[in-house]
Amino acid sequence: MITQLPILQVVIPLIAAPLMVLLRHGTAAWLLAVGVSWASLAIALGLLSEVAGGGLVSYALGSWPPPWGIEYRVDSVNAYLAVIVSMVAAVVVVYMRRSVAEEVPQEHHYLFYSMYALCLAGLLGIALTGDGFNMFVFFEISSLATYVLIALGRDRRALMAAYQYLIMGTIGATFFVIGVGLLYLMTGTLNLADMAARLPDVTDPRPVLAALAFITVGVSLKLALFPLHLWLPNAYAYAPSAVTAFLAATATKVSVYVLLRFYFSVFGETAVFRALPTGSILLALSLAAVFVASVVAIFQGNVKRMFAYSSVAQIGYITLGVSFDSATGLTAGIVHLFNHALTKGALFLLLGGIALRAAAMRFDDLRGMGRLMPLTSFGIVLGGLSLIGVPGTVGFVSKWYLVVAALEQGAWWIAFLVVAGSLLALAYVWRFVEAAYFHAPDPKMAAGPGEAPLSMLVPAWLMIAACVYFGLDTGLTLGGAGEAAQVLLKGKW
């Protein structure tokens, strides 16, 4: 059983998706989705404990030994990521019941859950597979499911957002597959570990460099790195609330993992960061992401879109950590994967509660929310504090390590910019506080039903509580991230 964990992680949601279509029943599909998500979390935790301390689990699909067959290859980096994805899934799936019932037409429910299971299968597949082409296939599975999920939003602009994401995502995936194809051409293998072993023997470096460029740009789009983030704000703003929360917490994180895997485990740290200016470009783009997206967020009129732009900025912090190419920097980036998944997931879940009550998500519609929905509003404030990086929240842990990593390199100005970025976050979080706490509520709203239903509040607050808990007890998250960073820097997969 233990040896089958890697494949079970992917196959369970993958099989559940068509089953849900066959069931043709919303509630049954939801129950199945709950079971699948929780099972995924259990499996992911099992895998993480299996590889703890530098272990490696290799699973040959269909007993075809690698490099001929497809291999699932799990170390502490992707086990950590699978835990992030399945943890968010396990929380969000409980929340989905009420939120989806309100936002998606009844007849689409079973399809919605089916798409959700496919998306989960795709994301976990990307995380666990050790095969370049298989990774592309899972990229497509998760992306196609995502386009449908976004298009199910009740706002008519959701369709346009999904369409744009479809076009852009397809270009991104094409770039990725071109890169993988070039590598296949030069090395004759699709197995990533095998590829890494053969790359040093390649005599003509030009196609390899082209492959690196294609993969970098393709994945940068998927992870919404500035200036390729343009699909993200609308997709997040107009998708159903539960979808936004799930995607914001998982999809971009998985893409960051793919980038890390290719940089450190396939091409090798020396080739990517020492011989090429990748680090400097990534640094420049990350800082631009932090500042441009934060300032744009300050001026947004729609609170969901504001937090979407904040996601772009936070992704900038993650890639900033990666760009340092040091153990501390990588630890900061990887721990921020986890921390930002928690924070943004919680924030979008809470906003979903507001979406049930308010007419729209403009700041004018949020007036007096502090009084009407005290728990929801206070949760958003706590999540906002984590975005700012206030001590006692997970956001502080990430920022602290980023600053330490910057100082290690003697880059005082970057440390200063990280802190300045927090001030911008303070500005946009304050806009919510002002609308929610310093204005009288709309009398029409005041007569409304008030606080969000418990089935939505409890999952959201669970994540907020985790934001505070992991902000204080950093052993688990930092330990995992530190180990992942060590494994990546070792280079061998």
Add this chain to the structure above:
Amino acid sequence: MYEIGSSLALHPGVFLMAGAIVIALTRGAIRNALALLAPLATLYLVWQVPDGTAATVRFLDFELAPLAGGRLSRLFAVVFAIMAGGGALYSLKQEHRLELAAALFYAGAAIGVVFAGDLITVFVFWELMAIGSTLVIWSAGTPAAYRASLRYLMIHLLGGALLMAGIAGHVAQTGSIAFEGLSTNAPSHWLILAGFLLNAGAPPLSAWLPDAYPRASWSGMVFLSAFTTKTAVYVLLRGFPGTEVLVYVGLFMAFYGIVYALLENDMRRLLAYSIVNQAGVMVAGIGLGTETALNGVAAHAFASVPYTALLLMAAGAVLYRTGKRECGSLGGLARSMPVTALCGIVGALSISAFPYTSGFVSKTMISQAAADGHLLWVWLLLAAASVGAVLTAGMKFCWFVFFHRDSGLRPPDAPRSMQLAMILFAASCIGVGIYPDPLYAALPYPVHYQPYTGAHVVAKLQLLLFAVLVFFLLLGWLKPARTITLDVDWLYRVFGPWLAASVLHGLALLGGRGEQRLRQAMDAAWKGLQRHHGPEGILARTWPTGSMALWMMLLLLAYLLFYYL
């Protein structure tokens, strides 16, 4: 993990903060009972804290010591817990539900600071204290209080930023987060000192205190008077004993407090200035740095919490019954509010360091330390400062509110719960004054000081008589008038905006071109920001799909270019 959890649950500060949150969520009799019991339970927990580090928590790469006991910590924590209990009793009549909870949270955070064994814990509780106290001011519910609470928060966030920067620098240099004697030999330590002093009400930003505190409600200011400045005294005592610059800073504060209090008409603003005056004496004592001086400072901090609170309780009771704050429109209230007046007088005697009050047994220790060190000018200035304290908080407040001419007001005396709180605090002031030995036994160093010697008592009485004489001689001049006193806060409240406006105006007078240009430049900058980042700006609008694809191509080309070159 379990052990850490249980020992932190027994952290008196955390316990009180958790209690405050429960109190915020309950109402009626349960809330009142909890509000009185929580500080008592906290007091019990304070006594249970052993000496040395009682709990450690790993955070990032550091071993934090959130709960570390010691003689000095216990002394401050005890008086803070007592203050929280007395204040809760006093403010049971307060109708704003948030205030008491915020105040107890604030008190819990202050206790957290005094039990902190490392700098990061100090910082965390320091910021929680700022939040709690801001909420206390905000709870007054008036627009003026709201604006004042924002100014207050800004100043304290600035202080927090200074402190954080200092701590980060200290950690970067030494790799240690232990909170022990810091010297002023490094820029990071200067930053920490600045952060601490800001909370003590030191120049140049002393004005936050008299600006914000009097705008709190009648009960809110009682709490505010106790914690922020006294925790600042505590951290200075622990971090910077014997730092010479503190002598000058402290004496400046003492005189600043007196001068402004003499000019002040609002009774609670007057008392706010005398808080600065008292804190100044303590800061100066820390600067002296001898054992007697540090003992004196600790004793004086312990003694000053109840009597300052007592004065503010009396003032609060007057405000509660009459709704008036200016000394000029009050007077003769002793007749109809005898208990309040009596308790106010006990507070006034204590702050004047009258023999057989708590002020006498503590304040004279600091003067004695100056005398022992043969610092004549410090001794003289301290003596002058205490004359000033008698004149302002002692005489001016009591005389103009409770005696002087009859204002015709006949309010009933304070409600029972408020009377009880005042009587308890008055009794403690006199109790400590008559029997100071337990207080002396609790001080950080062994005490070789005898308060009731003939020389001390006679010297003090002479000083007091002189002060009273001066007061009545100057009575006509001291009469409260409707004046506005200017302080540093005026610079950022009024002068800053005016300066900006008048620069524009001045430019207009210079021919209109300059102003136009400046306006144009500002408009252009704003428009540029809007054009790029605004809701419909280039970076915020929804792009056509084609141009998104174009960006991808550009980025790919850029990467290829960089890689091939």
